[in-house]
Amino acid sequence: MYKKLLFFTLLLIGVSIQSQNLSTDFRKKIIELKKDTIQIDSIAINPLSFKVINQFGLEVSKNEYQINFTKAILVIDAKKYSKITVEYFRYPEFLTKTYAPFNDKLILQNRTNSSTLYSLTTNKKPSEIKIFNGLETKGFITRGVTSGTNQNAVTNSSLDLEISGKLSENVILRANIFDTNIPIQDNGLSQNLTDFDRIFVEIEHKNWRVKAGDLSLKNRETFFFPFEKQVSGLEVEAKVNDNFKVGASGAIVRGKFALYRFTAVEGNQGPYKVFGSNNEPVFLMIEGAERVYVNGSLLKRGENEDYTINYNLGEITFNTTFPITNDMRIWIEYQYADRNYTRFITYEKAEYTSEKLNIAGYFYSENDAKNQPIQQSLTTDQQEILANAGDDLSKMVAESAFPDTLGENKILYKKVTNNQTEYFEYSENAQEQLFNVSFTNVGVNQGDYILDRVTAVGNIYEYVGTNLGEYSPIIRLVAPTKSQMFVVKSDYNPTEKTVINTEVAVSNRDENLFSSIDDSQNAALAAKVEWQQKLIDKKWKLQTNINHEYANKNFYSEQIWEGVEFNRDWNITTNNATKNFFQSALTLEKNSANFIKYNYGNLSYDNGFKANKHKLLSNFKTGKTTFSTKISLLDNNSPEEITTFFRAIGKVNHQFKNSWIGAKINLETNSRKNVISNQFINTSHKYKDYEMFLGVGDSTKIYAKFGYNFRTNDSIRSNSFTEINNRNTFYVQSNLIKNKRTNLSIFANYRITENAFTDNEKTLNSRVVYNQKFFNNFLNLGTVYETSSGNIARQDFVYIRVEQGLGYYTWIDYNNDGIEDFNEFEIAVFQDQANYLRLPKPNLRFIATQRAKIQQTITLNPRVWADKKGIQKLISKFYNQTYLTVENEQERQGNTFQLNPFDFNENSLISLNYNIRNSLYYNKNLNNHSVIYSYGNSQIKQQLFIGTQENKINLHQLDYAHKFATFWLVNLMGKISVNTLSTENFNDRNFEINAFEIQPKVTFLYNSDNRFSVFYHYKEKENKIQNFEQLNQQKFGVEYFYISKKQNQISANFNYFINDFVGSANSPVAYQMLEGLQAGDNFTWNVIFSQKLNSFLNLNLSYLGRKSENSTAIHTGSIQLRANF
Template sequence: MAKKLFFCICLFLGLVSNAQTISKNFRSKTYTLVKDTIQFDSVNINSQKFTVLDYQKNKIPATAYQVNFIKAQLIINAKKYPIITIEYFRFPDFITKTYQEFDEKIIVPDTKNTQKLYSLTTNKKKAQSTIFGDLDAKGNITRGLTIGNNQNAVVNSSLDLTLKGNLSKDITLKANIFDTNIPLQENGYSQNITDFDRIFIEFEHKKWRVKAGDLDLKNSESYFMPFTKKVAGIEAAANLSERTNMLASGAIVRGKFGEYRFIGKEGNQGPYKIIGPNNQAFLIIVAGSESLFLNGRLLKRGETKDYTIDYNTSEIRFNTTLPITNDMRFHLDYQYSDRNYTRFITYEKASYNSDNFSVNGYFYNENDAKNQPIQQQLSDEHKQILANAGNDTSKMYANSAYEDSYSENKILYKRILSGNAEVFEHSTNKNDQLYTVAFTFVGANKGAYALDKTIALGNIYKYVGINSGSYNPVIKLVAPTKSQTYAINTTYQPSEKTRFFSEIAVSNNDANLFSSLDDNQNKGLAAKINWKQLYGKTTWKFSTDIGYEFLHQYFATEQGFDAPEFERDWNIVNPTGNRHQINTLLTLSKEKKAYYTYGFNLMSYTGFYNGIKHNFNSKNTFNKTSFSTKISLLNNTSTIEKNSFLRAKGKIEHSLAKSWIGGFLNLESNERVLKATQQLNTLSHRFKEYETYIGIGDSTKTYSKLGFNYRTNDSIRNNKFTNINTRKTFYLHSKLLQNTNSNLSVFTNYRITNNTFTNNEKALNSKIIYRQKLFQNFINFNSVYETSSGNIARQEYVYIKTEPGQGFYTWIDYNNNGIKEFNEFEIAIYKDQATYLRVALPNLTYINTQRAKWAQVFTVNPSQWANKNGLKKIVSHFYNQTHFIINNEQQRTNNTFNLNPFYIHKTKQLGLNYNLKNSLYFNKNLQKYSAIFTYATSKNNQLYFIGSQENNTKLHQLELIHKLSTFWIFDFTTNTSTNKVVTENFANQNYQIDAFKIAPKFTFEYSKNHQFSFFYNYKNKENKMVNFEILKQQKIGSSYFYQTKKNTLLRAEINLFLNDFTGNQNTPVAYQMLEGLQAGKNYTWSAIIQKKINSFINLNFNYLGRKSKNTSTIHTGSIQLRANF
């Protein structure tokens, strides 16, 4: 047992020390293909970020394969792509796992022989890998090394391992270890993102538990210090006795808590940009850490729920089925990646529980190590600035310029005189005294610099005069902080009807550990007492709930404890002073049929605010009719206001035989009067909302609900309530069909907003889903249609240099000026050329859009007629599948709708993703007279800050496969294609390449394990725009495949390219036409050796080489060891 424990701990610690930041649901698998259909996983997979790479690690276009994401099946031409790598993301386990009480494998046929007893386990046991002994191990470990004469050595590693089992009779082990180092991914502000719950190892005994790795610390028991924190560290829990428990943890914090509030925009589904606590636009949100509230109601994340979120770009998009209006209030709690300092957290808990009494103590400590900065380098001058700033963040700025050496991969400045002021000016002269300068946004007309232009490496700024710009050459210093909270609570329950609760907490928060200024604001006290009493033994029960709370003005916890709309509920704005609150709740209830509650609440902030609130809620059910009411009245005064806030909501619903009808009334009136002038504050508001609806069917199965909503909003104009707008909403929610063969649901929400002082607005959200199986699966089709309004970002990005083979782009200096310009970056054909990443910058400029989307999958599968005669027999040889999607976003002006996804408006088009692929098979998956005809077309339009870019492709392809004899197979592929690119501002990037290809191939198949192929390709490419380049390419090659009975595989290939090119080779179109090669003779060769060492270890060798005219030979090799468990 000791050896097992030692081995597991050593393995875990070694892996955690090199853990990479990538989602645990990511998978990367390499296959050597012998057939076209691959089952690459056992569960549903995420259709986003699905990538297929060839043996050279080049991305295979989506038109070359088909994917069934539900069944995790890939269909691809095994002859054309003999070795592929699939990179994708699984859905989380809780979505894909099967929930059942017993394993279906243990079910036995009905039998009269009852003498034999069966245990509820399966007899078949999985063979265990001896390296982990009796532990149940699943997953794999991979380590690889790639080297070449055109790149540095790159280490590739991955680990996906799950361990579970008993180390001894009393100790169990659970471990989930995931560690992947893959090429850095595009999109977003960072090259990686921390995804927690990735790695952990846990030992458990009936009296104790120890868990190390990625932890999810939680406290939902304390009133004043509830929190959820995702950290990396260790947690230990122990049962000291039957009634006494303790827990202690220590960890490094990767996420810091933040909150963000925003108001919805009428008819705008997003995306909405999340701004950080310090107004930072660069923000990476810790995955899964967010809680999003709408008018105080918690929303659910997911494609079929309420919203989706991009953690890397910190943007939220609301789904079509949650229409957004301008009176929706959103509150987002989240954790964001903050690595300014090494940040530690400790959390301890001790509890004692008896039959009627419990006591719990908590200690939370989170603080920065001020002498261990990470993302900022603090000089003595910087530390002194922070020491003099106290808690005032407006004083935490420092000069950003420092001397630096010349580099073509940097934006540099020189100092010049402008009048009597010394300012910075952009320079590319290596003989100047150069500086690296960071510019910070300080507010419109509050700075001396403005954005001059954006190049591929980033933004360039210029001096425009004091208070004439928005930027200054300064950096924002971040002070190290400390947050501590101590809390203890007790519960005493002498009987089932009586309960007493109390809690006291102390906080100690230092907003600047470098400064002793304002330290008198660090400490605060909070206390709460509560008494609940239940009366009565009949069907009617009466209860009371009385409580008191006290908060010192400086008491604060890391994540807070008040409800998301607490300040709005009490009409509070920037309160000061100590808080006192008395809460009283009286409840009269009758089982589940009725209840009545009355609440009386008092709250004050010493010397600032006093408020009295009355709440009345009720619910009654009489036969088939239900009533409910919620009424709240607040009267409050502050040093500047005297207010009255009334809220009321009533609902009635009546059930009929197969339908229901209902309606509700919702109103608010908040009158806020300024004491000094006796005039209404502009924050005053009033609205009335009426709704009626009728429904048919069962809302849990098939149903249809039709409704109408009418709302008026009033605000303050000329010191009186004035109607601002009136909104009418018509909606339909329905699930019309739901059975094995059919599924039809329709959602429609149409709103008309009549504004008094601005233009009227209209909004439409609609989504239709239709799935149908006909004639015993002879025909299958899935249709999804959506339309909604939103916005699209004018996306900015820069290129960052990385290690060869770790990027996606290559730079070609087309004009030989040494400056990296946006039109000089190309997607790298070969990995050793991939030296740049494209990284998105924060989106701050958005354009309103109207989106129309239609997705369609249509399949005709007559294989069930294979045993028929006549025409049905002939038809059974065919199989047709059509994939189609169009996502059309156009600029929205006035109240126009883009309902037709096929309508293309040249001047309003902002975003378009159009893809159509139809594949007609004859004798699918057979080698005798097998044929595939494919038609594919796509059109994509993207909006960037440098202008729009439009890509159009079209393909007609015929592929024939026929087994000529026992040993010979003939493949023939021919296609015609068009690839057209039009950019708004870069003429040298525009081209239209028309291509023709024929590719015969003969394969000598001595056996399935021994093959030799000869092939010839001829391509003719012509550019129909600008310089009219022409390429005539001939490719002659052969390949060899051999697999031994002892699990050794060898694959080798050699190719000769004869490129007859007419035109300038140093252009983007030439790079595309030549596919990274040169005019004249080019050679490429490759070899792959795979060896299965034993039942769970595989060794792979991969070698690639190429040679072009007037260039050196390039060699790239890799070795990989993989262990499967």
Template sequence: MKKSFFLLVLLISVVINAQVQSENIHLKSFIVKNDTIKIDTISISSANFKVFTNQNIEIDPKNYSVNFSKSLLIFKKERFKKFSEVIVQYTSFPKFLTKNYFKFNKKIIVPKATSQAQLYSLTTNQQKIVVKPFEGLNTMGNITRGVTIGNNQNAVVNSTLDLQIAGKLSDKVTLKAKIIDTNLPIQENGNTYKLNEFDRVFIKLFSDTWSIDAGDIYLNNNETSYLRFNKQVSGLAINTNIKNNNSEINIQTTGAIVRGKYKKVQFNGREGNQGPYRLSDLNNNSYILILIGTEKIYANGKLLKRGENKDYTIDYNTAEVTFSTTFPMSADVRITAEYQFSDRAYTRFTTYNNVAYKTKKLTVNGYFYNENDLKNQSLEQDLSNEQKQLLANAGSNTNQMVTPSAFITPFSEDKILYKKISIGASEIFEFSTDETEELYQVTFTYVGENLGNYILKDFIAIGKIFEYVGENLGNYNPIIRLTAPNKLQLTVFKASYNPYKKTTINAETAFSNNDINLFSTLDNATNKGIATKLGWKQLIFEKKWNLKSNFKFEFIDKQFKSIERIQKIEFNRDWNIETNTGSQKLLSTTLELSNKKNKIINYKFENLELSDYFKGNKHNLNGNFTTKNFNLDFNSSLLNNETITEKASFLRYYLNARYNLTKSWFGVNFNSENNKRTNILDNTIQNLSHKYQEFKTFMGVGDSTKVFVQIGANFRTTDSIQNNKFAQVNTSETYYLKSNLINSISANLTTYINYRSVKNTNFKNEESLNSKIAYKQQLFNQFLTFNTIYQTLSGTLPQQDFTYIKTEQGQGFYTWIDYNENGIKELDEFEIAQFTDQAQYLRIILPTVNYIATHQNKFTQTIAINPQQWNSKKGLKKLISHFYNHTFILIDGEQQKLAKKFNLNPFDIHNKNLLGLNFNLNNSVYFNKGKKKFSTTYRFIKSQNKLTTTIDNTENKTQIHKLQFEHKFDDFWLFNFNISSSENKTNSANFTNRNYFLKNNTLFPKLSYYYSKKSFFSAFYENKNKENKLGGLETLKLQKIGFLLNYVKSLKSILKIEINFLKNTFKGANNSPVAYQMLEGFQPGKNYTWSFLFQHKLNSFLNLNINYLGRKSETSRTVHTGAIQLKAIF
């Protein structure tokens, strides 16, 4: 918070005068009744304007036009009938542009009634001045400060800030700001991966010639080859622009704290496995956080799109990538992922400076980038003097940056601790809870199968327990890998010169200084490197046909280090390079012949040398020919390369031809690679050699942008080296169908099916099936609406691990109950807290290395029956119009994958091979919905969930029948009556004490007296009967009487008081998970609860909230919890 307000005050104080400019982006929903919609009362901007359906699908602008000055959305012809409801995203102009201005206030001008030349008033204006923060700026958001105290918890301070500011500070200076600050970011269900203060600040001041960005900013450079980067940082960036008659100078300077590090990984997809696929950090540690939005995922060199209905999705918390149903994965798909992961070993600081000088013919740029760890400001690793000396002696050798992890620590019940014992001449660590022993906190690191001395023995709530099994008989060792602080500096000069209209000369030179260990001076001679590039582009002639040439030469020293990759994403594969460790010389010459009729042919010759161990020549021929009905694309290359030990020939070609008819199309595709790598010494063919041939054919009918059907088939043969020659290792056949069979105002049907069969020579054959069907229909003038989505795919199910950590009381979700009274926090002893003062634990999901191959079926169905259109009818139709029915079904099941078997039935939820399941059926029937006149609701809910984790398999089943009645009579009395019957069954494979089958019957009448529209007094009674049909056969009879007072005064004050008396007649063991579920956190016998809530609006922007909770039982003391909160709204 200090940082937030410091930056805000510092930057706002630059200027004084204030006017209003609002640049808010709005979302509004409209019911479409005709072809014209009035969006706003004032003119709107064309920036960011989009129109979506009520399913959040963007509508093609071809379907409408917009009159921005009159704020009108106009659908073309009859196309508005396609949409029942639309959502419009638009940007409003600033208020200072749209409001009316007057030199004088007309309200206080008095008409001239005499011949006097001047009118005087002897009274002063007594109008009350209302003071509002940030007057003159358009503000939106709130600031909240609060404190919670109680006799069962320590004082906890709560604070949140969510503030947006926009407006003119002067005629030339504009301010934009967004500040968010909350205590603790958590995921749904109280799960989180990592605890950090959620603090986001962005402030921007700008004019026509300069700008200042402060806080959390996005720093990038895509203008150069050697200083290309995209980073999320926290700091300050200043940009200025100086223009003269014939030149322009741009200057940028930035200083910031860096959040993450860049990583690139490559791997092949697995046959029929959509994921998830795990990413890692520089040390191959999978326990990482991916910075949101920094990833780029490539498949066979092509950049993919993120999104549920696009190519892939990513879980940034667990660093897992999952590919969508419509992007089938196979072993032939090469995946490359670039991303930035959170690195908090040290505080990392960066500076970035850029100067650009531009004239009509000449552009010169200079860049300087510095990124270094502050070696004396380590964050997640607290280095001792001995560890710093170890790093100093290690130099650039990361294998020597390893140290013992054990250190002596006091006993704590929230830590897993070990004692030292002797076995022969060795000292080993053994888990211990004896606080009289000398105890150690030990971190164990995975070192590889049978390369360590310890194994994972057990998993409890607060972490993992390891056990010594003998030298090189385990997978873990009590060590940690130290991270050395490093520094990277880059200086880049770039120039572009156009001496003639048809000529462009480019040059770029970069110097790097990369020190991977700031604690050590060893190996510093290899820190510095250079890279340079020269290019010449020439338009040789320009007539009916154009001929262009492009010459490039590039040199990259082997010691040169860039922030991100320099070359194309698959550069190494294209050149048969395993590791690029030498100095690089790359020469290329390109000739391109093209005309205005979309006919292009391109020839490129490239020569690459890597120090003295690699030489290669590559010829590339690419082309595109397009006519009215025909399109042909082809790419081909031939590489001949030689190293000290091998020579190779790599031939590739790709050809795609498509012919379009009036309402159909068809085409073929050829793709082939032949990479023969021969050992020079004995003339044997290397195992890295490969060859494949792929043929694809497809045809379609209809309009590919509207209603269409396309089918296709792919056939591929793959060869590898066996007995020193190419031999077939597998063949694959893929058949697919994709279509949009119905595309109208009231209905839409899309289908995608992809079946793949792989026949392997040396392994078992494999089959995979991906499909997705989406059907939406409105019938009988929206009387019946339903939406169906069915999809099936293969993937893996991660066996999640999780642990619990202690946090501030009231800010967690779970409570610990020591059921067996052994003082150890075990996984089956944590419950969802029923009261906030007991909620002091959060559950942390840990990434896993255990995945189970699965086949997944997912089915979603919504049905709505809405006869309200018959409201004006008579008789039976009039009666039916009072009803409304809504049904929702979700089935998401993952079964263990079996060879050559696809269970396509999503309703098979009792299959023994089912590993994961989320089943939910919810049906609601309404009568007089929302009218409070004999308003009745019947709800049926059925759910079933199955979860497979490392330590347990659990299954929960729930079934609920619930009837709700509400009726208001005499304008003052409101009667509510609820009755429900439910069953709840839980089965745990390893924790049998958590198994129960509860039957529950509930009766709840309530009578309220309204003495104003929002003020009322209620009295209610609740009767519950619960019975456990398993284990201890526990029973509970609950009777509850309560009173509620809700008083609202002139919309400024709200007072709510509630008092409850509960009597629990419980039979069974009190200290058990079953008892906690049945008693809902209360105790047997008499229980009392009371609460007090007071909300008051102090002025136009300040609200006061006071909240008090109390409870008492026969066997426990009175618990008091109080909170006071002040909230400022802007």
């Protein structure tokens, strides 16, 4: 009780001042956390006054995050902190450069003609950058070096530069260079273009264009060879004359095309794992290069569109407003980083155009350099395996084990022979013959090993018997490949009513450059010819179209050219045969709203497959009513089956003055029978889909749409179509109110699926967005509420050791066994200790969940009454802000819905992110008896591969400030908090820490350039469980700031800690309580100097140090330069 009395008494008598704006380099940013690693700023930041404030408005303890001040990179748990505020000072801007009296490369031998010597002079002109004179530039370059007694010298740099403008009257320059850590070579430059995260330089003239750097090569002009590639290289285009254009590109390939397809799970919004070309889960997708299709329709990426995607983990999640059903066919075209070999690409094109004839040629070549492997180093035996494998991927495997010796961060195995069966067994015995073994997932009951356990440095596998596991001690070898394509296309218009199009393509695909086996299948031909003729060209136009397409069975195109739904549309099981495809069409058209079109198609393969399809499309608009139909009938047969595929889609829509009404019907019957038995095969299906809808308003602005959908699905049971389920869907889409004061939109989709052979299912997706301003902004409300279902992964990760000071985590061997256990890694408080990175591993294990989410903000702003009198004037001095976010995921059980985000039932709760904070201000930002009372409560529950982890924080904090006597500032802060951590499998990390803090601070402002502060910070912490650790910490500190009008700055800080700690200091709980310091006396200090050298160049020097009672002092220093453009 006496602590609380002392706390509030000091707050009532405390006085404080707020200094004037000491520097234009001060920054305050509010960040919505989407990931753990955040780039705070583009330049280095000052560590002296750096603060992270949580969603409750309270400062986050330094051991809760890792900050690299040099790179301005913050690492913090995004699941624990959904929103933070960062306050800091930027360093002045600078650039680094090697200074020397002369360039030794310019020194000539005595026998050289002295007339070629260079004259070295000093630039006497004012400091003004002239490098990009005449161009618009935006960005910066920074270079720096950090070194210390506890770490080796580390170079660091950042580059973010945009240039645009005219080099001459007809030549335009555009450039973009971005790099967060350029590797420093002897010449001070990046080694090559691939070291950059994003770079290009483009010069354009009306008759030519040159672009170098990171490119996106595209070809959408050809039918047989559409592609898009992310590469790094050079692209040139030139207009020879008005009729002739040429282009050429040469580059190193960054991305390799892949396709992944799967059927969705009813009500599961994701995330869904995307697998690689060889069904591998580990890969890096190229950002922004994917195309996602659902039932043949292309989706849009974005939080307010259809889906979002995690490129590092390869996981796709569909948004609440795009409901997922079990009849959705999902295709994902994407590119992934393939670094097995150095891969080169060349792409050339030439185009001739005239009044009646257009002709173009394209040549594409993409080759792996088989003698330049990157990620795999092939032995002679492995190359021999590839040489004998031909194009057969199943033969491209090799044993992974090789002899090795016991060492740090190694997982090794010994060979064991039991009953003539030889297998590997995990071992740490250095006296035995040990092997380094890699295991590959080969499928359930296809391997001999299972995953036994996970450690911080990797996985350990256990032998369980032949074909009883899912892993094998093998590695898949990747063969170098070659792809070439030559295409010629032409468009000929002999008359105004006639068009003849042709395209011929030749492909050359070698799946294995180490082997000549199967090379006879490498080259193949494809061709297409098309004739279009206008028969009648009046109000109603009649047009015919006839085309024929041929493709050899070995024809290869880099990406899909037939359409993602082509095989399904034609009932093709496999299409690895030579293709002949004839199509004709007759179209009668008035305009785009009134037409009728008939198509006939004949498709055959030389494996005996033959198909005929009739299709009728129409659209008519009469008055305010629109009718549209799409009907097709397919008959096909093959040596295995005979099929009939009928499809019909009809839609009618009537528009009233301010509303509309409509209906839609969608039917499919796909009858597939075995040729020999005349029995239906299981891939036969049938469905009927009926929909009615009505809407009010303008669908592009304010509107409400209501609809009902009924669908039945039939499958084959006992050789006949049998209804397996039916689904009733009720939905509403609306944007009800949208003006300056109010925004209200509602989306809801409720589905009831009645299954004939399994349990019935109910699914709900909903989203409500409401924003309201009351009483001239006196009260502001913001609400977002969502419900959906999906799944959540048990996140796995691994710790990787890096150079000292370049990581974010530190390893403390608490049990002194030399093994890096998961519970021995901590977020490094001091940068020189940060020598580990934590990398997430692809998720393969998911738990089905039901989600409920709400975000609520309430702002009371009585300051609008500042000009009033009486009680309103008094109330205007207050300001209150409340922020609430709850993301609740519970295990999905039956047909129950998780509508209440505040239901924290421990029996079903899988994941939780609950945060509430309230900040009440008096005289906000005025520093005239200013008071801030903050309340916060958070609860975070996570599913990790190593077990469940739950963290709870409850706190109260008061801050009082007052300015007096012009030069004096006194602050007083007090806080009471409870911090609880509970882990499923690591009891030594569990704690419940009750803390009490108070900090008075006095600042003397000599003038606007100088500030001196003295402060005292008292903390009392007590762990209420386990070993009942206790800490009484006293911190005495002084600070000095000098910021001059000449753009230089000096800051210094010295702190003395007295840590009276009771308990084991070598434990995770002690690290949490001591915040990385040691028991007893501790000292920390730093000095930072910043100087603006000229109009664009800035220099910064920093020195940091610390010392504990029983250790030597640790010193760290850095120098950085930055140039602004």
